[in-house]
Amino acid sequence: MDFFNQDLTSLHADLVAKKISAAELAKATFENMSKTDAKVDAFLGLNEDAALKTAAAIDAKGINADNLLAGIPVGVKDNIVTKDLTTTAASKMLENFVPVYNATVVDKMNQNDLVIVGKTNMDEFAMGGSTENSAFKVTKNPWDVSRVPGGSSGGSAAAVASGQVPVAFGSDTGGSIRQPASFNGIVGMKPTYGRVSRWGLIAFGSSLDQIGPMTRTVKDNAAALNLIAGNDVNDGTSSKREVPDFTAGLTGDIKGMKIALPKEYMDDGIDPKVREIITAAVKQFEDLGATVEEVSLPHSKLGVSAYYIIASSEASSNLQRFDGIRYGFRAQDVKNLEDVYVRSRSEGFGDEVKRRIMLGTFALSAGYYDAYFRKAGQVRTLIINDFNKVFEDYDLIIGPTAPTPAFKIGDEISDPVTMYMNDVLTIPVNLAGLPGMSIPAGFADGMPVGLQLIGKSFDESTIYKAGYAFEQATDFHQATPDLGGAN
Structure with missing residues (x-):
């Protein structure tokens, strides 16, 4: 059982018709994972016993015909806490941490009869763009196992791209869902900030973090976002806006849609082969009846600099809790309290995490706050204004x-x-709190290239509508990797 030739609709139909049971689907999923993940290393830990029990219980009460994801196996990024299931954030600091509660999105998965098969690998504390910063293993790209899957949600992306699960959930602070989605040739949505609860997501940059789904198709992605979106009393930043049915507008008709192409997104810093693929995608949108015009986002080039000050400053604050006292890694043979703090953090955190903590602490320190953190916040406002215009x-x-x-x-x-x-x-999308989605748009030297669609705040529906139309007019999403690198 791989998930290359089935989507949620076909799987759901088989479950409802009892051509396969949830228990049989879960068992077949684990059998495939035992072979496939040895090549990819997408998962940090499996949840086999609990998943099989969950699937059997779903069968006992019957598959809900109105719930597209009932009985579906899913992967969950290892910075989303799962009760009684080890959650490490891919860090030695949390190597043996077993949470006593679920993240809100995990509760929603359980309430809607999803089957969580395991926790996916990631860059430590979501800090990185290649999943090489994990303390435990390096995940490989299914299209070429000598290449990275992207990050920090590289494990979730590789799990979907290699056919191990039809849906996986990741988190996106600066591109950590969309960039690995691009690298793996799948669909990855970073929702509007506040669309999905962050309760139970191990915090990196609290004003930037957002949980989102990763799937093989746009429709599957929209269905997965339907399930996890919504207000949560435990998260003061979650929106009270009504959540629409994101699958409702998937008609394939985008005639009259106006689309902007920023000239800064197609400059000399972009690989010429990537630029060629995006140019072809623009032509496809025009053929579908949309109007595409060049615009300018002049401050986008400052986004990386502003982001690494803001995100690192928030990380410096958020990661103070990992001090070797209450939970997590604690250094041995310490001499005093200061030794506990210093050695636990020095030995428990990896190099990239320590690099960002030091950068953030510096940016927030007396004498530098105005020069760096405040100025980064002002740049963030300029970027938001560019998008609004x-x-x-x-x-x-x-x-x-x-x-x-x-x-x-x-x-x-x-x-x-x-x-x-x-x-x-x-x-820039995270700095502005906007929704953004990556969809497969072609291949360069055998490796996938993603197209990013950015929408207005809380307008994921338009992104899905456009993405679906492009997907229906192309076949990039149907391509599957030949595990081993012969693509």
């Missing part, structure tokens, strides 16, 4: 998701600045 006249913004296809494992891990620039096209 464009959205006065356009329905969507289009462009590449990442400047290049997936790079080789080891190529950029020793060069943080180069690694950071992989998110140059996705970061």
Whole structure:
């Protein structure tokens, strides 16, 4: 059982018709995972016993014909807490941490009869763009196992792209759902900030983090977002706006839609082959009846600099709780309290996490707050204003998701600045709190290339509508990797 030739609609139909039971589906999923994940390393931990019991209980009460995801196996990024299931954030600091509660999105999965099969690998505390910063393993790209799957949600992306699960959930702070979706040739949605509860998401950058779904098709993605979206009393930043049915507008008709193409998203920093693919995608949208015009987002080039000050400052604050006292890793043979703090954090955190904590602490320190953190906040406002101005006249913004296809494992891990620039096209979306989605748009040298669609605040529906129309007119989403790298 791989999920290359079935989507949620066909799986649901088989479950409702009892051609397969939820228990049989779960068992077949684990059998495939035992072979496939040895090549990909998408999962940090499996939930086999509990998942099989859950699936049997779903069968006993019967599949809800109105719930497209009932009985469906899913993967969950390992920074989303799961009660009684180890949650590590891919860090030695939380290597043996077993939460006593569920994240709100996990409660919603359980209430809607999803079957959580395991926790997916990631960059430690979601800090990275290649999933090489995990303390436990390096996830490989199913299209070429010598290449990275992107990050930080690389495990979730690779799990879907390799056919191990039809849906996985990740988190996106600066592109961590969309960039790996691009690298793996799948669909990844970063919803509007506040659309999905962050309760139970291990915090990195609290004003930027957002949980979202990763799937093989646009319709499956919309159905998954339906399930996890909505207000939560436990999260003061979650929106009380009514959640529409995101699958309702998937007609394939986008005639009259106005789409903006920022010239900054197609400059010399973009791989020429990626630029060629995006140019072809623009032509496809025009053939479908949309109008695509060039615009400018002049402050987008400052996004990376502003982001790494804001995100690192928030991380410096959020990660103070990991001190070796209450839970998590604690250094041995310490001499005093200061030794507990210093050695626990020095030994428990990886290099990238320590790098960002130090950067953030510096930016927030006396004498530097105004020069760095406050100025980054002002740049953030300029970026928001740029988006607002464009959205006065356009329905969507289009462009590449990442400047290049997936790079080789080891190529950029020793060069943080180069690694950071992989998110140059996705970061402004998080700074502005907007929704953004990556969809498959073609291949460069055998590796997937993603197209990013950016929408107005709380207008995921228009993104899905446009993405679905493009998907129906192309066949990129139907391509599957030949595990082993012969693509």
